[in-house]
Amino acid sequence: MSEYILETKNLVMQFGGLIAVKDVSICCKTNEIVGLIGANGAGKTTLFNMISGQLKPKSGKILFQGKEIQGTLPHKACRIGIGRTHQIVQPFGDLTVLENVMVGALMKHGAVHTAQQKAEEILELVGLAYRRDVRGADLNLPELKRLELARAMATEPSLLLLDEVMAGLNPVDCQGVVDLIQKIRDRGMSIILIEHVMKAVMTLSDRVYVLNQGTLISQGTVKEVTEDPAVIASYLGEKKHAEA
Numbered sequence: 001m002s003e004y005i006l007e008t009k010n011l012v013m014q015f016g017g018l019i020a021v022k023d024v025s026i027c028c029k030t031n032e033i034v035g036l037i038g039a040n041g042a043g044k045t046t047l048f049n050m051i052s053g054q055l056k057p058k059s060g061k062i063l064f065q066g067k068e069i070q071g072t073l074p075h076k077a078c079r080i081g082i083g084r085t086h087q088i089v090q091p092f093g094d095l096t097v098l099e100n101v102m103v104g105a106l107m108k109h110g111a112v113h114t115a116q117q118k119a120e121e122i123l124e125l126v127g128l129a130y131r132r133d134v135r136g137a138d139l140n141l142p143e144l145k146r147l148e149l150a151r152a153m154a155t156e157p158s159l160l161l162l163d164e165v166m167a168g169l170n171p172v173d174c175q176g177v178v179d180l181i182q183k184i185r186d187r188g189m190s191i192i193l194i195e196h197v198m199k200a201v202m203t204l205s206d207r208v209y210v211l212n213q214g215t216l217i218s219q220g221t222v223k224e225v226t227e228d229p230a231v232i233a234s235y236l237g238e239k240k241h242a243e244a
């Protein structure tokens, strides 16, 4: 059995004349946290969309637990153990927090009672149990981000794809999510993390990949990529400027 839970090989995605992802090969080992960074429009979410089945790659391969899955439909990808959060959180506004998480749990458990138990357990884990009876529409942003994580966890994935779960949060709320992601990894999860909050990427990632205009321009440890002149030129330098 391969040491990798996920491997992509030369993945390509094209939208009309735009090649959004060009020949991207990445991997994630079991129980690893892999960071995926790069400027806006670099192709990060598009890469996730191919892995989780929302988009069919133009070419290339995706291996999950050693088996080819490119072109698999989203519900099937979810069933085999690929969970994800969305950059734009979209809870069911009229359902309660508990019901929102139960929707995810029902993917795995047919019985409502079991799904509810599972959902309650996960709300406890993400620190949202006290909001279980509130409507999704009534949550604030930090709570919505935790709900998004809870919904993904409820499908009981073995690989979790996190798309900017810290975007828009203040430093204290960010730290809370960093702690939560660490806790989730300690339960045995493998995680790929798209994030612009560099402090979080540096704290959490075992390895990092950097995309620029659809192309992988760097990979390695946090130290290696943050010292890579190509990364500084295309992303980190610009970011520093923007944050100054």
Ligand SMILES: Nc1ncnc2c1ncn2[C@@H]1O[C@H](COP(=O)(O)OP(=O)(O)OP(=O)(O)O)[C@@H](O)[C@H]1O
Pocket: 015, 018, 020, 038, 039, 040, 041, 042, 043, 044, 045, 046, 047, 087
């Ligand atoms: N469904 C689509 N149809 C057409 N173009 C798309 C589609 N999805 C993404 N794109 C384009 O592909 C490129 C990559 O987009 P993507 O959303 O993957 O970037 P990203 O790295 O996630 O950026 P961000 O950091 O802003 O979230 C962009 O130029 C985007 O406009």
Ligand SMILES: [Mg+2]
Pocket: 044, 045, 046, 087
């Ligand atoms: Mg994105």
